[in-house]
Amino acid sequence: MAPLTAKAMSLSDSCRIxxxxxxxxxxxxxxxxxxxxxxxxxxxxxxxxxxxxxxxDRAQLRRLNTNLLYALDALLHSPSLTAAAHSIALSQxxxxxxxxxxxxxxxxxxxxxxxxxxxxxxxxxxLHRVGRVLREVDDTFNLTLDFDPATAERxxxxxxxxxxxxxxxxxxxxxIRAAAxxxxxxxxxxxxxxxxxxxDAGADxxxxxxxxxxxxxxxxxxxxxxxSALVSRRHPMAGRKISEAEYLAxxxxxxxDEMEKALFGDYGPNDPRARRHIVARTSLNSMLPLLxxxxxxxxxxxxxxxxxxxxxxxxxxxxxxxxxxxxxLIAQWQPYRSREPVIQWLVAELTRGVGKVSYRHPEIG
Numbered sequence: 001m002a003p004l005t006a007k008a009m010s011l012s013d014s015c016r017i018x019x020x021x022x023x024x025x026x027x028x029x030x031x032x033x034x035x036x037x038x039x040x041x042x043x044x045x046x047x048x049x050x051x052x053x054x055x056x057d058r059a060q061l062r063r064l065n066t067n068l069l070y071a072l073d074a075l076l077h078s079p080s081l082t083a084a085a086h087s088i089a090l091s092q093x094x095x096x097x098x099x100x101x102x103x104x105x106x107x108x109x110x111x112x113x114x115x116x117x118x119x120x121x122x123x124x125x126x127l128h129r130v131g132r133v134l135r136e137v138d139d140t141f142n143l144t145l146d147f148d149p150a151t152a153e154r155x156x157x158x159x160x161x162x163x164x165x166x167x168x169x170x171x172x173x174x175x176i177r178a179a180a181x182x183x184x185x186x187x188x189x190x191x192x193x194x195x196x197x198x199x200d201a202g203a204d205x206x207x208x209x210x211x212x213x214x215x216x217x218x219x220x221x222x223x224x225x226x227x228s229a230l231v232s233r234r235h236p237m238a239g240r241k242i243s244e245a246e247y248l249a250x251x252x253x254x255x256x257d258e259m260e261k262a263l264f265g266d267y268g269p270n271d272p273r274a275r276r277h278i279v280a281r282t283s284l285n286s287m288l289p290l291l292x293x294x295x296x297x298x299x300x301x302x303x304x305x306x307x308x309x310x311x312x313x314x315x316x317x318x319x320x321x322x323x324x325x326x327x328x329l330i331a332q333w334q335p336y337r338s339r340e341p342v343i344q345w346l347v348a349e350l351t352r353g354v355g356k357v358s359y360r361h362p363e364i365g
Contacts, residue, residue, distance in 0.1 A: 015338050072110075080113070081095060081099075128197065135200075135202065147341035158185065158206075162190070162285045175349065192258050195212060196214060199334055205333050209263060217332045220330065221329075222330065227320060228303040229299065232292055247276070247320060250276075253291035254299070255281065258283075289306075
């Protein structure tokens with residue numbers, strides 16, 4: 001089977017994967033690493049705006065103890081004041097004092113304790129924002145511009161729809177581990193909707209359908225996929241194209257709405273997928289093709305996922321003889337991290353991996 005086709009890179013300057021620094025002063029083994037960036041890199045390489053903070057804003061920040069952010073995060077996420085204090089190793093009276101400071105600063109209760117704990121509207125609005133700020137603070141104080149995959153020891157977090165994990169990420173993890181044996185790879189849960197929330201949850205790079213991609217974030221198109229159907233080899237439709245009328249008359253197995261959107265994005269009420277007669281649903285891509293084995297059910301999925309499963313299960317891929325939308329999968333990351341060597345390296349590994357992935361698994365044939 002043909003490998004997946006990589007999409008061409010199209011990045012703004014703020015998101016461009018920059019080449020490594022080549023200053024003659026760069027010495028030692030680190031200079032041999034293609035992802036080494038010298039510590040002498042200028043401020044302009046770290047801050048796209050180049051605009052200084054107004055002195056007034058700096059003074060206001062100094063008046064606030066940034067440790068209050070950790071207290072705020074604990075208060076917003078913990079079920080009780082006692083649990084919040086325990087999570088950040090403070091006594092309850094000490095955290096109560098910080099809560100009073102926070103309430104005074106925001107002019108809002110933020111969290112109300114009683115028979116049932118609840119967040120105010122402002123508390124709800126701050127819930128994810130505070131976590132994002134703390135992660136950026138952590139990134140700032142742990143930032144290093146020296147990165148050698150062969151020796152680096154850190155965790156990288158990728159999030160992707162389950163089918164992409166199965167068909168793509170699982171194939172390139174061995175290469176990533178071979179290049180960076182001490183790096184820990186964490187696959188975070190994926191949810192459809194806001195890409196920014198995936199980063200709020202800790203992702204370094206998110207792989208998302210193009211219709212879900214956030215235009216304010218950096219992006220690298222990876223590959224395209226289109227719709228196909230899977231049926232049992234003994235199914236009456238096996239071996240031929242399916243018309244739209246036949247498709248709508250058939251009985252179907254499908255992913256949950258959330259899972260389908262995660263892979264292909266939203267589709268309108270006139271789309272044939274929205275008008276299917278669905279008799280079975282699953283929340284697992286790995287379960288979906290099994291629902292078609294030995295049954296009369298039709299499964300709609302991406303073409304490459306269908307080809308892979310037809311190679312290992314008693315199933316047949318059938319073409320859909322009507323309009324089939326093509327969807328692209330996009331790698332996204334946050335602009336302020338564009339020049340971090342670890343992000344540059346990871347995006348390059350994902351892009352390079354696309355050309356090496358075929359429908360058939362190398363261990364299956």
